[in-house]
Amino acid sequence: MQDKWNVKNKKGYLKIHVAVDVKTKQILALEVTDEKVHDNKVIKNLVEGVLNNNQDIKIKSFIGDGAYDSNGNFKYLKEKRIQPIIKVKRNSIISSKNNKIRNREVNSNKGLS
Numbered sequence: 001m002q003d004k005w006n007v008k009n010k011k012g013y014l015k016i017h018v019a020v021d022v023k024t025k026q027i028l029a030l031e032v033t034d035e036k037v038h039d040n041k042v043i044k045n046l047v048e049g050v051l052n053n054n055q056d057i058k059i060k061s062f063i064g065d066g067a068y069d070s071n072g073n074f075k076y077l078k079e080k081r082i083q084p085i086i087k088v089k090r091n092s093i094i095s096s097k098n099n100k101i102r103n104r105e106v107n108s109n110k111g112l113s
């Protein structure tokens with residue numbers, strides 16, 4: 001239905017990406033983009049926003065849906081020592097170029113298809 005609305009009105013939409021402390025439910029970082037910016041391009045801004053604005057907070061994990069699935073994001077989170085909890089895409093493949101954690105997730109999801 002939303003696609004029909006966008007075609008008729010030729011208007012875009014905004015997406016809100018939020019980093020939240022799951023224990024306190026406090027918003028730690030917020031990024032607003034238009035529909036042209038893919039979700040997996042926002043992860044660095046969210047993480048850096050949390051780290052730069054909250055010196056006393058340590059990010060233990062990043063939870064995201066399949067839109068955040070990219071090898072680059074898994075590598076970035078590894079560099080930051082943040083555990084990725086990201087649903088990998090159904091058509092993902094295991095590759096020597098991939099981050100090991102992403103390959104493990106791809107492998108574990110093969111049995112679910």
